[in-house]
Amino acid sequence: TPINMQKMNRILRDCYEDEIFKKILENDPNKRITSTTVVNQLKTIKDKISGKEKELLQLCARDSRSDL
Numbered sequence: 001t002p003i004n005m006q007k008m009n010r011i012l013r014d015c016y017e018d019e020i021f022k023k024i025l026e027n028d029p030n031k032r033i034t035s036t037t038v039v040n041q042l043k044t045i046k047d048k049i050s051g052k053e054k055e056l057l058q059l060c061a062r063d064s065r066s067d068l
Helices: 005-024 035-062
Strands: none
Touching: 005 035
């Protein structure tokens, strides 16, 4: 079965974003994250997903089997 990178990225984003939303919606204003922190965390998530995608593609390229 082909690897569906869009689906994998969506699943990873959903996991990470769920945590961010919990922090954004925190009732205690002192514990709530700032918009700057949200932006920085989203950039970090994007970089992690991009890195994992590249790593997976490299692993697939090394495997000579055609069923990947």
